[in-house]
Amino acid sequence: RKEVEQDPGPFNVPEGATVAFNCTYSNSASQSFFWYRQDCRKEPKLLMSVYSSGNEDGRFTAQLNRASQYISLLIRDSKLSDSATYLCVVKTGGFKTIFGAGTRLFVKA
């Protein structure tokens, strides 16, 4: 079983739609959680951290469920520019940082 698992998609949604991605992790001792975004042929960049209490950044909302070991990302009012691959990231003991394989999102006009 992979340490971090995501639905690869692709998710094809129209502009303005709300879309949600989930991610599960296997190591219950994992400490920190993040969502990164990767554009085609580019390096990943941090989208947002995920806190136990949940957090929101504009149109983006991240949630963490430690009991069920999953993380979610909700994107509201999708824009064409949101088209990218979204990577779920988990830090286990120390600084080891594991990336999920990513979920591809295509937002259509």
Added chain:
Amino acid sequence: GAGVSQSPSNKVTEKGKDVELRCDPISGHTALYWYRQSLGQGLEFLIYFQGNSAPDKSGLPSDRFSAERTGGSVSTLTIQRTQQEDSAVYLCASSLGSGGGGGELFFGEGSRLTVL
């Protein structure tokens, strides 16, 4: 420089040759990571360095792969006797390495390796 710098950006080599990939992290960042990304795939963890601690090599796929970090700064990833399945983009990232598990990873643009 302001960001993570990797070289070469592209490398084409013949099967069986050795290659070296270089990463120059952001100044002051104590944590340095190497990942591999094959076409259309996710990031595969290879190794990370944190300060003067022993590196976590648990992701290196075989003994043909090795990495070192000199003086707590520049890192070199070496692949010996390259195979076609080594073809991928090799991404380096660095982070401050302090508090809360180190925080945000900043990536370089990667080194694209093609083994013929």
